[in-house]
Amino acid sequence: MSESPNPDPRALLDVAHLHVGVLGGTGEQGRGLARRLAMAGQRVTIGSRDGGRAAAIAADLGHGVRGADNATTAREADVVIVAVPWDGHAETLMSLRDELAGTIVVDCVNPLGFDKQGAFSLAVAEGSAAQQAAEILPESTVVAAFHHVSAVLLLDSAVDSIDTDILVLGDDRAATDVVQSLASRIPGARGVYGGRLRNAGQVEAFTANLISMNRRYKIHAGIRVTDL
Numbered sequence: 255m256s257e258s259p260n261p262d263p264r265a266l267l268d269v270a271h272l273h274v275g276v277l278g279g280t281g282e283q284g285r286g287l288a289r290r291l292a293m294a295g296q297r298v299t300i301g302s303r304d305g306g307r308a309a310a311i312a313a314d315l316g317h318g319v320r321g322a323d324n325a326t327t328a329r330e331a332d333v334v335i336v337a338v339p340w341d342g343h344a345e346t347l348m349s350l351r352d353e354l355a356g357t358i359v360v361d362c363v364n365p366l367g368f369d370k371q372g373a374f375s376l377a378v379a380e381g382s383a384a385q386q387a388a389e390i391l392p393e394s395t396v397v398a399a400f401h402h403v404s405a406v407l408l409l410d411s412a413v414d415s416i417d418t419d420i421l422v423l424g425d426d427r428a429a430t431d432v433v434q435s436l437a438s439r440i441p442g443a444r445g446v447y448g449g450r451l452r453n454a455g456q457v458e459a460f461t462a463n464l465i466s467m468n469r470r471y472k473i474h475a476g477i478r479v480t481d482l
Contacts, residue, residue, distance in 0.1 A: 266445075267435040273297045274436065275331030277324055277346060278338035280311050283362065286408025287335060287400060290416065292317035294439040301327030328353035333432065335360045335400065336387065340376070343383055347390045355393035358429045361454075362400035364461040372466050375459035382455035384423065397424035397433045398454035399445070401461055404474035415442030418476025421457055423448045446479050 274291055278284040279300025292298040292315070300315075301324040302308035308321030328334055328350045334357055338346050343363050347354070363383040365376040380386040384398035399422040407413050420437040422445050424430040434445030448457060467475045 266438055267431055269432055269435045269439070270295055272332040272432070272436070273299070273330065275327040275334040276300045277327060277334060277336050277350070278302075279321070279327070280308055281337060281339070282405035282409065283400075283403075284335070284337035285311065285315060286405045287337065287362075287403070288312075288319050289315050289317060290408050290440045291436065292319045294441070296436070296439065299327045299331060324350060325353050328357070331357065333358045333360060333436065335362060337362055337400075339363075340365045340383065344386060344390060347387055351391060351393070354391055357394050358432060359387060359391055359394045359396045360399050360433055361387045361396060362398070364401055364458045366462055366465075372469065373462040375462050378455065381452065382458050384451055384454040384458070388451060395424070395426050395429045396451065397422060397426070397429050398448075398451060398457060399423070399433050399437060401457055402464055402477055403443070404468075404476065407474050416440055416476070417442050417478075419444045419446045419479045421446055421448030421477070421479075423451055423454045423457060425451050446482065 274296050276284045276288045279288050280302045288298045288300045299320045299322050300308050300312050305323035312319040312321030340363055361384040365378050365383050366373050367376050380389055388396040420443055422430050422433045437445030464475045
């Protein structure tokens with residue numbers, strides 16, 4: 255696939271009509287992304303293995319967010335964000351292979367470990383969580399994004415703008431354009447193309463560095479790409 259003739263991230267698509275599902279939507283990252291996208295006017299459903307729990311959390315989030323079981327969420331959404339814990343990543347995706355066929359799947363999972371020295375990246379046989387998703391879901395279009403967005407900021411009602419760039423990686427130009435445009439609907443955020451899916455590993459791993467910065471400086475760090 256050729257590179258974009260116009261890489262300006264401000265050249266956005268109209269994605270307001272898309273239904274976004276969030277697997278792992280009852281966790282902090284999933285809830286935060288669901289909340290911000292719904293506040294921006296997106297139709298959002300959060301999924302969980304327990305549909306009743308998802309519905310209760312969705313009601314607490316407000317902004318029209320709906321809750322359902324994972325299978326319903328995956329089947330009905332146009333774009334599905336995967337925000338499940340790493341240790342359940344493969345199992346969750348394998349169980350939803352049929353429901354996710356033909357769907358843009360946005361993987362934001364960071365394979366990380368933690369010890370007394372802090373966070374560190376874990377080796378993934380496929381190269382990254384996103385590449386693992388692509389192998390498990392051959393009939394879906396997998397994109398990597400939303401790895402470096404603070405769940406604390408996403409969920410903080412006092413924060414109006416999320417000051418960060420969101421790196422979007424993938425091998426399908428149309429799909430990365432859609433995800434860049436979705437990311438850019440969050441006030442303050444900007445979706446930026448970050449390369450092919452094979453480069454997702456270092457993006458996922460960099461989250462460990464951000465966690466170290468956050469702990470040292472007591473902040474919620476994001477990233478900005480300069481000269482763009």
